[in-house]
Amino acid sequence: MSPDAVIVFAHGARDPEWAQPIERLAALIAERLPGTRVRCAYLELMQPDLATAVGVLVGEGARRIRIVPAFLAAGGHVKRDLPLAVEGLRRAHEGVELELRPPIGQSDAALAAIAAVFAE
Amino acid sequence: MSPDAVIVFAHGARDPEWAQPIERLAALIAERLPGTRVRCAYLELMQPDLATAVGVLVGEGARRIRIVPAFLAAGGHVKRDLPLAVEGLRRAHEGVELELRPPIGQSDAALAAIAAVFAE
Numbered sequence: 001m002s003p004d005a006v007i008v009f010a011h012g013a014r015d016p017e018w019a020q021p022i023e024r025l026a027a028l029i030a031e032r033l034p035g036t037r038v039r040c041a042y043l044e045l046m047q048p049d050l051a052t053a054v055g056v057l058v059g060e061g062a063r064r065i066r067i068v069p070a071f072l073a074a075g076g077h078v079k080r081d082l083p084l085a086v087e088g089l090r091r092a093h094e095g096v097e098l099e100l101r102p103p104i105g106q107s108d109a110a111l112a113a114i115a116a117v118f119a120e
Numbered sequence: 121m122s123p124d125a126v127i128v129f130a131h132g133a134r135d136p137e138w139a140q141p142i143e144r145l146a147a148l149i150a151e152r153l154p155g156t157r158v159r160c161a162y163l164e165l166m167q168p169d170l171a172t173a174v175g176v177l178v179g180e181g182a183r184r185i186r187i188v189p190a191f192l193a194a195g196g197h198v199k200r201d202l203p204l205a206v207e208g209l210r211r212a213h214e215g216v217e218l219e220l221r222p223p224i225g226q227s228d229a230a231l232a233a234i235a236a237v238f239a240e
């Protein structure tokens with residue numbers, strides 16, 4: 001699907017600086033998808049949470065929302081809790097498509113780019 | 121420096137599958153640095169820890185070890201604990217160079233590659 005909104009979903013942390021690369025990632029995605037709203041949402045310790053971010057975007061008129069997990073590896077949060085949360089959000093927002101992407105580490109292209117940076 | 125060993129330092133998790141993208145990242149770095157030993161080490165819940173990985177590599181003859189944090193964003197572990205741990209390892213292994221790289225999210229090239237995957 002071609003999304004009309006993207007949510008970069010990250011863990012969150014106490015330190016506000018933690019979110020800088022997440023916000024930068026969101027900005028880089030927005031550059032590649034002109035006209036698409038790109039927002040961040042957090043599992044814990046930062047706001048908004050995923051349900052809030054989805055709610056606001058739906059309120060703004062979004063109907064095809066892509067959720068991208070900014071996690072390198074998939075622990076319980078990403079493997080179990082996130083798909084369940086997205087299922088619940090699908091029931092809460094009938095007529096809205098919610099696409100859940102796999103986390104970063106499942107993309108060999110992304111891992112290869114990271115490997116190139118670290119090998120330099 | 122051109123390292124003779126690289127340690128991919130990641131968080132760790134209870135689920136053994138969690139480590140798959142970390143191990144894949146290590147393999148991709150090894151492909152780019154032929155002749156360089158590339159190992160993984162973990163902050164918690166998985167083995168080996170960083171001190172063990174450094175110790176084994178030094179025992180095997182490594183003298184220039186690059187530590188690359190497989191973290192997207194830098195929380196307290198990466199910002200404070202990891203530099204302190206590396207300082208301690210430098211004192212423990214005189215004559216061994218330990219280079220500590222910034223985490224993934226500080227590389228715009230890596231973030232751009234991740235953005236491209238998520239925007240597709």
